[in-house]
Amino acid sequence: MTQTTTKRGKFIVFEGTDGCGKSTQMSMLAKYLTGMGVECYTTHEPTDSLFGAQLRACMSGRLDADERAIAALFAADRLDHITNSVNGIMGKLDAGVTVLCDRYYLSSFAYNSGAAPLEWVIGLNRLAMEMLPPDLTVYIDVPVEVSARRLGRRNERERYETQEKQLTVHKTYLQLFERFRETEHIEIVKSEANKEDTQKHIREIVNGLFGF
Numbered sequence: 001m002t003q004t005t006t007k008r009g010k011f012i013v014f015e016g017t018d019g020c021g022k023s024t025q026m027s028m029l030a031k032y033l034t035g036m037g038v039e040c041y042t043t044h045e046p047t048d049s050l051f052g053a054q055l056r057a058c059m060s061g062r063l064d065a066d067e068r069a070i071a072a073l074f075a076a077d078r079l080d081h082i083t084n085s086v087n088g089i090m091g092k093l094d095a096g097v098t099v100l101c102d103r104y105y106l107s108s109f110a111y112n113s114g115a116a117p118l119e120w121v122i123g124l125n126r127l128a129m130e131m132l133p134p135d136l137t138v139y140i141d142v143p144v145e146v147s148a149r150r151l152g153r154r155n156e157r158e159r160y161e162t163q164e165k166q167l168t169v170h171k172t173y174l175q176l177f178e179r180f181r182e183t184e185h186i187e188i189v190k191s192e193a194n195k196e197d198t199q200k201h202i203r204e205i206v207n208g209l210f211g212f
């Protein structure tokens with residue numbers, strides 16, 4: 001009897017401050033990879049599940065909640081995102097699909113620490129870190145003034161969308177990259193004025209991951 005083994009898909013995460021352009025870069029990459037014959041699934045956190053809906057309500061201000069409750073809810077949303085039997089990331093990867101995810105646990109560490117101690121937030125996400133570390137995390141590095149200008153054009157402001165918070169978030173991300181440099185594959189990509197140029201850098205990194 002011949003047995004076919006499916007090659008596991010790659011798990012690629014995009015991180016960055018609000019308005020950094022990661023969702024645009026992620027969909028450009030999905031298009032590229034699909035063209036290269038890689039089956040892709042794009043997803044995001046907060047998710048579209050009921051956990052994610054609660055989080056979106058908190059982000060928009062429709063629901064007020066304690067920062068620690070929000071941090072715990074993000075961790076729950078993530079665990080469900082990983083393990084869900086219908087469209088969980090783990091199942092997709094096992095089926096050979098490459099998963100591109102807009103935000104993952106580094107977002108929790110960068111955004112939800114402060115009011116809640118960082119070590120506690122890391123503890124909440126320990127299981128996700130052990131179960132499913134990304135094969136690659138791409139951090140889109142954009143000056144906070146630039147992303148603030150982009151966010152300023154939107155009509156509504158979300159919970160964390162102040163320039164002060166974004167500066168703290170960016171600083172925390174950089175500290176986290178130092179801390180996890182041995183255990184996580186993180187690449188910082190400077191956001192260029194032209195989005196095609198940014199994408200070119202991302203593709204070079206991703207080509208290496210796939211051996212193209």
Ligand code: TYD
Pocket residue numbers: 018019044045046059074102103104105107108109111112158160161
């Ligand atoms: P995002 O989807 O990037 O924003 P949008 O779709 O509105 O452009 O993320 C929504 C917000 O959620 C963002 O401010 C960051 C925050 N967030 C956390 O605070 N912790 C987390 O773990 C995640 C995944 C997101």
